[in-house]
Amino acid sequence: MEDSMIVELYWQRSEQAIYETQCKYDRYCFSIASSILPLREDAEESVNDTYMAAWNAIPPNRPGILSTFLGKLTRRISIDRWRRLHADKRGGSTVPLVLEELAACIPGGSDPAAEVEAKELAAAVGRFLDTLPCTERNVFLMRYFELARLQDIADRYNMRLSKLKSMLHRLRKKLRIALEKEGY
Amino acid sequence: MDPNKLLDAIGLLDDRHFEAAQKPHAAPGRRLWLAIAAAVLMLLLSACTAMALSPQFRGLVFSILHIKTHEQPPASNADPLPTAPSQGGLQEVDVVSIDGIVHAHYFTSGGFVRTCEGGFYTCSWGGAKAVPEDAVFWELRTEGLVEVETTRVDFPLEHGDRTFRIVFDHAILRGKLSIEVWPQDMDENPYGNGWHAEPLGDRTDVALLTVPVDIGLDYTHDFLLLDLKTLETTDLLEAIPHEDLVIDHCQFTEDLRYALLQSFDMEKGRAEYWLCDLEHGTILSLDALTNATVTWPYFLDDSTIVFQKSLEDGRFHVVRRHIPTGAQTVLVENTTLRSGNNPGYCGIQMQGGGGAHGLLFLADGGVALIDLRTGEALHMAQLNTGKLTTSESPDGESVLIAYEETNENGELGYGFSKLGILKPETGVLQLLTRELSGDPESFLGWLDNNTVTILAQDAAGGYYVYVYEFRQPA
Numbered sequence: 001m002e003d004s005m006i007v008e009l010y011w012q013r014s015e016q017a018i019y020e021t022q023c024k025y026d027r028y029c030f031s032i033a034s035s036i037l038p039l040r041e042d043a044e045e046s047v048n049d050t051y052m053a054a055w056n057a058i059p060p061n062r063p064g065i066l067s068t069f070l071g072k073l074t075r076r077i078s079i080d081r082w083r084r085l086h087a088d089k090r091g092g093s094t095v096p097l098v099l100e101e102l103a104a105c106i107p108g109g110s111d112p113a114a115e116v117e118a119k120e121l122a123a124a125v126g127r128f129l130d131t132l133p134c135t136e137r138n139v140f141l142m143r144y145f146e147l148a149r150l151q152d153i154a155d156r157y158n159m160r161l162s163k164l165k166s167m168l169h170r171l172r173k174k175l176r177i178a179l180e181k182e183g184y
Numbered sequence: 185m186d187p188n189k190l191l192d193a194i195g196l197l198d199d200r201h202f203e204a205a206q207k208p209h210a211a212p213g214r215r216l217w218l219a220i221a222a223a224v225l226m227l228l229l230s231a232c233t234a235m236a237l238s239p240q241f242r243g244l245v246f247s248i249l250h251i252k253t254h255e256q257p258p259a260s261n262a263d264p265l266p267t268a269p270s271q272g273g274l275q276e277v278d279v280v281s282i283d284g285i286v287h288a289h290y291f292t293s294g295g296f297v298r299t300c301e302g303g304f305y306t307c308s309w310g311g312a313k314a315v316p317e318d319a320v321f322w323e324l325r326t327e328g329l330v331e332v333e334t335t336r337v338d339f340p341l342e343h344g345d346r347t348f349r350i351v352f353d354h355a356i357l358r359g360k361l362s363i364e365v366w367p368q369d370m371d372e373n374p375y376g377n378g379w380h381a382e383p384l385g386d387r388t389d390v391a392l393l394t395v396p397v398d399i400g401l402d403y404t405h406d407f408l409l410l411d412l413k414t415l416e417t418t419d420l421l422e423a424i425p426h427e428d429l430v431i432d433h434c435q436f437t438e439d440l441r442y443a444l445l446q447s448f449d450m451e452k453g454r455a456e457y458w459l460c461d462l463e464h465g466t467i468l469s470l471d472a473l474t475n476a477t478v479t480w481p482y483f484l485d486d487s488t489i490v491f492q493k494s495l496e497d498g499r500f501h502v503v504r505r506h507i508p509t510g511a512q513t514v515l516v517e518n519t520t521l522r523s524g525n526n527p528g529y530c531g532i533q534m535q536g537g538g539g540a541h542g543l544l545f546l547a548d549g550g551v552a553l554i555d556l557r558t559g560e561a562l563h564m565a566q567l568n569t570g571k572l573t574t575s576e577s578p579d580g581e582s583v584l585i586a587y588e589e590t591n592e593n594g595e596l597g598y599g600f601s602k603l604g605i606l607k608p609e610t611g612v613l614q615l616l617t618r619e620l621s622g623d624p625e626s627f628l629g630w631l632d633n634n635t636v637t638i639l640a641q642d643a644a645g646g647y648y649v650y651v652y653e654f655r656q657p658a
Contacts, residue, residue, distance in 0.1 A: 008626045011641065012296065016365065023380070027432070062624065064590065068202040075195050095191075102187040121193035129201050141201065144194045 003066040010058035017058075018051050025067060029074040035147040036078040036095055042085065046078040053077060075145065098147055101168070105175045121184070128178040132171070139164070140171050246564045246611045248604075249657075253283050254617045257640070257650055258290045273306050274322060274329060274649060286616050289324065289651040297647040298364060299629040299637045301578055302357030303332065304649060305364045315366045321355035324631060324651060332357060337391075339415050341379070343406065344397045352381050354391070354412065358632060360578070361388045381410070385438025392436065393417065404430045409440075421445075423465035429458070436462075437486040442507060444481055444489065457481050459489070459507070474503070474512075484540065490515075490556050502542065504556060515559050516544065540580035541608065543572075553583060553608060562611055571601070573628070581633045582606065585613055589620065599625040600638060605654045614654050623648070 006024070009017035029050050033043035050073045063069035082095050129137050139157065142148045148156075154164045258277050274291040281287050291304075298305040300321075307319035321332040332355045341348045352365040361383040380394040393408040408417040420436060421443065429447040432455070436443050445458040445467070457470040457478055470478040474493055481491035487507050494500045502516040544552040544561065551572065554561040557580075571587035587602040599622070604615035627639035634656060640648040 004626050008639070011624070011626075019380070023433075063199075065199050065202060068199045071202075072195055079191065079195070099187045099191060102190045105187075105190060118189065118193050118196055121189065122196035122198070125190075125193055126198050126201055129197070137201070141197075144191070145197065 006066060007058060007062055010055065011062070018055060021051060021054065021066075021070065025070050028067065029070055031148075032071055032074045032146050033078040035149065035152075036075070036082050037085075042081060043078070046074060046081050049077045049081075050074045071145070075147070095147060098144060101172060102144065105172045105179065124179060124182045124184065125175070127182075128175050131178075132174075136167060136171060139167060143168060246562055246566070247613070248566060249285075249612060249614045251283050251285050251614065251616045254619050255280075255282055255286070255288060256619045257621055257648070258292075273318075273320070274304060276329065277648075282616065285614060285655055287653040287655065289653075291329075291649040291651070293647045293649070295647075297639065297649060299627050299639050299649060300357065300362045300364065301630055302360055302362060303355075303631065304637075305353070305362070315351055319353045319364070321353070321357060321362060321364075323357055324635075335412070337381075337410075337412065337415065341393075341395070341417070343395050343408075346398070348379050348395065350379060350381070350393070350410075352391075356388055359388075360386055361391070363391060384409070384436060384440075387438060389413070392420075394434075405432065405434070407434045407436070407443075420462065421460070423462065424460045424467050425465075426458075426460075426467060435483055437483050439486050441486065442483070444483065455479070457491075473510075474505075482539075484556055502556075504559075513559065515554065515556060516542070539576045541576050541583055543574050553606070555608060562608060564606075564613075573600075575628050575630070575636075577630050577633045579633065581609075583608060584628060584630070584636050585615070586628060599623070599640075600628070603636070603638070603652060605634060605636065607656070612657075614656075616652065 006017055006020045009020060026047065029047045030043060033046040033050075034040065037043045037046060050070060053073045054070060057073075061069075079095065129140065132140065135157065139153055142153050142156065143150075150161060150164055150168075154161045157164070159167075273295060274293050274297065277290040277292050279287065279289050293306060295306055295308045296316075302323065304322040304324075305319065306322065307316040315338075319334060319336070321334045323330050323332050334353055334355045336351070336353050338349070338351045341350050352363055354361060354363045356362075363381050363383055365381050379396065381391045382394075384390055384392045389412055391410045391412060393410045395406045395408060397404050397406055407420045409420055410417050420440065421434070424443070424445075426445065429445065431445050431447050433446040434443055441461070441463055443460040443462055445460060447456050447458065458467050459470055459473065459481075460467045470481055470491065474491075476496075477494040479492045479494065481489050484490045484504065488504060489507060490502065490504050492500055493503050500517070501514045503512050503514055505512045540555060540557050542554045542556055544554055546552060546563075550563060550565040551567050552561045552563045567585070568587060571589065573586050573588045575584040575586075577583070583606040585602075585604045585606050586600045589598040589601050599620035600618060601620060602615055602617055604613050606613040621640075623640045623642045625638050625640040627637070629637040629639070631637060631651065631653075635651060635653045637652070638650040640650065642648070
């Protein structure tokens with residue numbers, strides 16, 4: 001079903017919207033959630049929470065790109081869940097690795113985080129993405145938005161793991177420079 | 185700075201980054217094919233490569249016939265609308281002729297309205313779990329709205345170790361079967377892990393039932409042919425060895441000779457497609473058959489499939505393949521990179537469910553319509569690709585062209601500022617300019633090759649159905 005039709009079903013408060021969403025995006029959402037949450041039941045719960053969050057968010061929202069809207073919801077819900085579970089030290093997630101990698105992108109010196117809204121930081125990252133070629137942008141998003149495993153990304157783009165690691169290393173370095181230029 | 189902040193910020197990235205780049209599960213791993221059952225599903229390939237046409241552009245000249253008078257839908261008029269009926273049903277508000285070219289009918293309803301191929305479906309809205317008894321399909325004929333005999337299917341289906349309550353309404357609209365499925369009991373089937381019913385091609389005597397089958401923590405699907413008179417079911421894939429596949433979706437040719445299965449490979453993180461010969465009980469991987477990664481295949485007709493083939497060097501082709509002979513024709517191939525494609529699309533939009541046309545976004549900023557049956561393309565340089573949305577009529581004779589506007593937040597659904605019908609055979613687009621009321625509009629639909637519909641909803645939840653009949657010049 002066309003995305004606009006699914007969104008319309010949400011607006012009509014038809015539970016068929018959830019069915020159609022699941023048919024179309026269940027595995028996509030699950031792939032994001034399972035990258036963040038290693039236990040299948042945790043990932044499934046996050047996907048289910050995503051549908052409920054979408055149900056509560058539409059209306060009033062009318063997302064232009066439903067896949068991205070759902071992806072963002074799944075990601076946020078899964079990371080929140082991971083943070084709650086983190087105290088229990090349930091291992092196996094990509095999140096600690098990604099956090100470790102992202103720490104290398106953060107310029108030293110003063111910590112302006114308290115003064116910077118997350119949206120402004122997102123805009124800066126967005127401007128950085130605008131400078132990237134298509135493949136590198138996709139690889140960045142797959143790793144740091146979807147939190148996909150390195151091997152999965154390498155398989156997707158048919159590249160060796162060593163090449164992927166090298167690409168990500170360069171991307172993190174570039175991002176660090178870009179953020180430095182923006183005053184972070 | 186805490187890397188958690190950066191992690192959270194990446195989650196707040198603007199949608200345009202996902203639109204401009206390949207989406208997270210873009211080729212070769214996208215799985216939009218899941219929902220191809222919808223007749224007008226648009227498959228958007230947002231690859232960042234420009235397209236080159238294998239065939240030459242057609243000599244035909246594309247021309248736009250602008251309709252001078254602008255349309256004002258009734259929701260934007262100052263005059264109060266008639267009181268809508270409290271129950272289901274449509275009430276005609278007005279009929280206007282716009283420059284003698286477009287005849288517009290405006291309807292309102294206080295109940296639940298769906299536009300469907302060939303007509304409308306109305307009922308009172310009894311809540312999420314209730315199935316109202318007053319559901320009716322309608323056709324718009326020369327004498328006005330006509331109620332069409334509507335049949336409800338309601339029976340228990342035992343399948344696997346589960347029993348499903350199958351409930352849907354169906355009717356014959358303009359010679360074709362229309363089905364409206366009612367929401368299922370979500371307490372028993374959390375988050376829609378349920379069944380679905382849809383027409384099978386142009387057949388009016390049967391419906392295609394998709395039924396989930398639990399397999400441990402995952403679930404696959406079975407596909408049943410439902411006889412609408414006897415309610416007997418037949419497993420369409422009974423002869424196909426597919427036990428090892430977790431099937432998400434399946435398409436069938438109308439003659440039930442071939443099927444296209446879509447499974448999802450968790451390890452590879454992408455969908456895989458399988459061509460089944462139902463008569464001989466064989467199943468072949470499309471990847472193996474073409475020695476490439478295949479995405480978005482669908483049946484162009486009972487003996488032809490169209491798909492995208494991704495090559496190892498990053499290029500891709502849109503290919504038409506004759507199933508019995510295996511003869512393949514490359515319809516489109518990408519050549520040069522294109523950048524700065526936001527907000528316009530870059531690539532090809534193909535109609536799912538058997539659509540005959542694809543929309544190409546060219547490196548020079550133009551747009552072209554390609555006939556996937558013949559490979560001929562019509563260059564439509566004058567169109568604004570940033571707002572363009574298209575939909576093909578069910579038999580492929582016409583293409584609806586619309587400009588969809590966004591609200592102040594950049595979200596779609598604000599309304600369609602231009603609406604027109606293109607006849608690919610003549611290259612003529614009749615284009616109507618509309619003055620939007622601000623009420624959200626969605627659901628572009630077809631009644632016939634010359635008549636399209638828009639469904640709108642006001643802030644109070646009232647529905648409006650706008651019908652536009654384009655009169656073709658003699």
